[in-house]
Amino acid sequence: MTTIELMKERHSVRKYDEYIMPEEDLHEIIEAATQAPSSWNLQHWRFLAVQSDEKKQQLLPIAYNQQQVQDSSVTIAVLGDKEANQAADAVFEESVKNETMTEEIKNQIVANIHGAYEQVGFAHNEALINASLAAMQLMLAAKEKGYDSVPMGGFDREKFKEAFNIPDRYIPVMLISIGKGNGKVRKSFRFPVEDVLINESF
Numbered sequence: 001m002t003t004i005e006l007m008k009e010r011h012s013v014r015k016y017d018e019y020i021m022p023e024e025d026l027h028e029i030i031e032a033a034t035q036a037p038s039s040w041n042l043q044h045w046r047f048l049a050v051q052s053d054e055k056k057q058q059l060l061p062i063a064y065n066q067q068q069v070q071d072s073s074v075t076i077a078v079l080g081d082k083e084a085n086q087a088a089d090a091v092f093e094e095s096v097k098n099e100t101m102t103e104e105i106k107n108q109i110v111a112n113i114h115g116a117y118e119q120v121g122f123a124h125n126e127a128l129i130n131a132s133l134a135a136m137q138l139m140l141a142a143k144e145k146g147y148d149s150v151p152m153g154g155f156d157r158e159k160f161k162e163a164f165n166i167p168d169r170y171i172p173v174m175l176i177s178i179g180k181g182n183g184k185v186r187k188s189f190r191f192p193v194e195d196v197l198i199n200e201s202f
């Protein structure tokens with residue numbers, strides 16, 4: 001399948017067959033998700049994997065009893081890092097090491113990043129935007145590996161944070177259940193390109 005075919009074949013699936021996902025598949029899917037672009041390459045994502053029966057049971061009511069949480073192989077909570085600026089030094093140190101950047105330029109960029117993170121609302125928006133890009137890649141990678149998935153915004157974020165000990169710096173952006181779909185796929189409607197593409201200006 002080409003990437004475009006894969007995108008057209010991905011649909012939200014809510015009914016799953018029982019299947020234990022091999023650890024290496026999860027690893028590969030997460031690794032693909034982390035190839036997403038991010039502002040300043042700060043990689044504002046963390047992935048919390050819920051796959052034990054006990055933890056699925058705990059998550060189920062928090063996700064308003066959406067059955068896919070229980071029936072899928074794993075539900076990944078995609079978290080956005082509100083303190084991703086803390087990663088700036090490590091990220092740009094790599095550029096200094098491989099001599100694509102001087103120490104002086106690195107220090108300037110890192111200072112600019114910390115400055116940007118002082119703006120009200122900036123860290124929150126960055127966490128959401130960048131973690132969402134990784135979430136999309138995660139779903140496409142899962143599809144490529146023969147899995148179906150469904151993203152979910154329908155869960156109680158406060159209860160989720162409490163139940164799974166999420167540190168305050170992370171925003172629970174969405175849950176993504178992944179597993180072997182039971183084959184019944186409902187293709188969803190899309191507006192035609194003519195309705196969504198604006199040429200040059202409104």
Ligand SMILES: Cc1cc2nc3c(=O)[nH]c(=O)nc-3n(C[C@H](O)[C@H](O)[C@H](O)COP(=O)(O)O)c2cc1C
Pocket residue numbers: 010011012013014066150151152153154155174186187188
């Ligand atoms: C941010 C977000 C939140 C969503 N929340 C839920 C949800 O809580 N439960 C659910 O069953 N589907 C949820 N969906 C899936 C959408 O209903 C679905 O993506 C949309 O209807 C298009 O269908 P498709 O994914 O099959 O193309 C969510 C999707 C997104 C992107």
